[in-house]
Amino acid sequence: MKWYDIMAPIYDKAIRSLYLPYRQKLIQSIQLQPGQTVLDLGCGSGLNFELIIDAIGPQGTLIGVDFSAKMLMRAQQTIDKDCWKNVFLLQQDATKLNIKELNIHSGNNIRIDRIVCTLGLSVFPDWQLVFEKSFNLLEPNGKFGIMDLYNNKRTFQTRMVNFLADSDISRKVCEPLQKISANYIEERLPLLHGKEEVIIATGNKL
Numbered sequence: 001m002k003w004y005d006i007m008a009p010i011y012d013k014a015i016r017s018l019y020l021p022y023r024q025k026l027i028q029s030i031q032l033q034p035g036q037t038v039l040d041l042g043c044g045s046g047l048n049f050e051l052i053i054d055a056i057g058p059q060g061t062l063i064g065v066d067f068s069a070k071m072l073m074r075a076q077q078t079i080d081k082d083c084w085k086n087v088f089l090l091q092q093d094a095t096k097l098n099i100k101e102l103n104i105h106s107g108n109n110i111r112i113d114r115i116v117c118t119l120g121l122s123v124f125p126d127w128q129l130v131f132e133k134s135f136n137l138l139e140p141n142g143k144f145g146i147m148d149l150y151n152n153k154r155t156f157q158t159r160m161v162n163f164l165a166d167s168d169i170s171r172k173v174c175e176p177l178q179k180i181s182a183n184y185i186e187e188r189l190p191l192l193h194g195k196e197e198v199i200i201a202t203g204n205k206l
């Protein structure tokens, strides 16, 4: 069983309020427009969904991709509760993402305007490959947004975070975006109740 299948029942309670302000900031900074198509990479239980749907409206499309069936079950419950008809979930290893599969699942000839990845790149085992593949899926001038944790010190606390999240928060997860994108913007904020930094970064595909 995958780690996040085990964590799914407690994930929302543990995470929701802690990261909400950073999610809001990220979603604001990718400047979503009504009708756009957004890919939420490693969407987990769907904690970004409401913020995205509020911005893209019913004409927009949201596709959530995640490896963990149990996290996606939680995401599906939120979709059902809110009766969203324009949110599609795909259970897949993000290293295997391709446009054909996304089209099959969203029932559209999609053009991806925005990609968000929150607390994902510090977790995906092949995070650089995931970034490269997904960035390639973006439409020209599309925006990629990252929100993730960073602390490169090896303390008891960082070890605990890495253990609980099955992550490596010493990764410089925004570097590939910084190298490849135009209009790169990065903000580092202190994590409330923690010594880690939360990095929020966006960049456009040329």
Ligand SMILES: C[S@@+](CC[C@H](N)C(=O)[O-])C[C@H]1O[C@@H](n2cnc3c(N)ncnc32)[C@H](O)[C@@H]1O
Binding pocket: 004, 015, 041, 042, 043, 044, 045, 046, 047, 048, 065, 066, 067, 068, 071, 092, 093, 094, 095, 117, 118, 119, 120, 123, 124, 125, 165
């Ligand atoms: C810390 S959670 C973040 C979930 C969500 N993005 C959020 O902000 O709450 C990391 C997520 O990455 C997913 N994940 C890990 N490896 C993956 C992979 N190779 N492909 C797709 N999803 C993966 C996990 O199942 C988990 O739901």
